[in-house]
Amino acid sequence: MTGAHGVRPAPGPDQPPVPVRLVTFNTHHGVGDDARHDLPRLATLLASADADVICLQEVDRHFGDRSEDVDQALLLSRALDMQLAWGPAIDEPRPGARPPRQYGNALLSRLPILVSDVHRLPGSGEPRSALRTMLELDGSTLWVTATHLTTRSPEERAEQVTALAALHTEDMAAGVLVGDFNARPDAPELDPLRQRFTDAWELAEDRDDQAGWRFWQRDEGHTHPARAPHRRIDQAWVSSGIAVATARVLDADGASDHLPLVVDLLIPSGV
Template sequence: MVPVRLVTFNVHHGVGDDGRHDLPRLARLLADADPDVICLQEVDRHFGDRSDFVDQALLLSRALDRELVFGASIDEAPPAGRTERRQYGNALLSRLPVLTSEVHRLPGRGEPRSALRALVALDGTALWVTTTHLSSKAAADRATQAAAVAALHADPAVPGVLVGDLNADAGAPELGVLRERFGDAWELAPDRTDQAGRFSLRAGQGLTHPARRPRVRIDQVWVSPGLAVADARVLDGSATSDHHPLLVDLLVEGPARRPAARGDAG
């Protein structure tokens, strides 16, 4: 089994509960978690004043020394006086080699939504990682979006994870298609910790939003067959976002090894 540590985090364009845009503190939180793959939602690239018009995806990838893949959900012409396109969407930062990546537009009304999908190389195998941010408005839209994202994992021979801010609890009816095809990493993890107090009635529920007083578990990791979950942790993201990040330690099945033949050294 090959270990892979993954973090998924809706970063709220780098603005914490104090209202400050502060990428260095976001980078420090992510660096301390030491993940192999980082999946981020609500990432700005030259989007506007709220994030100082910077390319957040590029700056974070450089600060963390990770390979970058970005998928824009919103992609607009530059505003007056600027040359860079305004973009907002999902980012994947990886210290594992990225073999290929693709962006898929998702159905639904309102704010455009997309799924960013990347194939990362492991020791002797590979892993599909799909990060997305589903509609916050309508359960019907989330249902069609969840179905579209689930359909991307069409090859059962390659294990995969589907992560992100799904704007619905893992048990919500509109996420039924995910429960049919994937396992909920939080429920599968033998060890789980979160930000609820030890004696809280909410302890162990994996609640991630809102960061100040979490009430819902909308940030999730779903795993395909061929993946085991060693543990899951909700980290403290209150200083950096309106969500908490979710960390999972995965174990990916490696290639079958041939038995040693008689006379082989060993």
């Protein structure tokens, strides 16, 4: 069965659910807390998660000197031997035959990608987008939407969240919405999301994070900033019927200013 990682599907009279391991991670364009662009370090970290689906924010494609002008999305997909879906938020042409300067969201998948589309989100300042994909599972499908919301204001985030929630319609069955929301899960502007999705961290049967000796923050799921996390802004939200076996915040090994969130999902079969 696709995506088995030691997660035991719940028994039932019908087909058992399909386990899928998903990672969401703001990569800070591959630049770690040592101010060094190190794509092999990032690829090694992602490989260690052994995920079926990896959703990345702040990914560069020929963006410039800060990331050595490389195509990070393509190089990571090749290094991990995973399919790639790409959702630019910034897309600027360059003179001559040079590829465009792009920055945005990437999805890497071991599962077949059946549908992939990009949706611009409302707001001013830095452009924001959502990458929506449909993945093929054994006996079912899974919609995954990855995004990175604005830092400008709660009002603009509320507009973006409303647009995001509308991307998952009733006939789409199982769906997950992940990314860097730049807001706490209980923030008022995320209310349209809470009406239709459930916070995977709260739903998880088993949770673990990087709080360490800070016992008063244990199992809080904080992901930012990486060196002393105290904000849970990197999140995964699941539609009705999806169970969450585990949710973990991993050590980023200095690869970014965020920490990766890993969730083990159980997707209903036959939907």
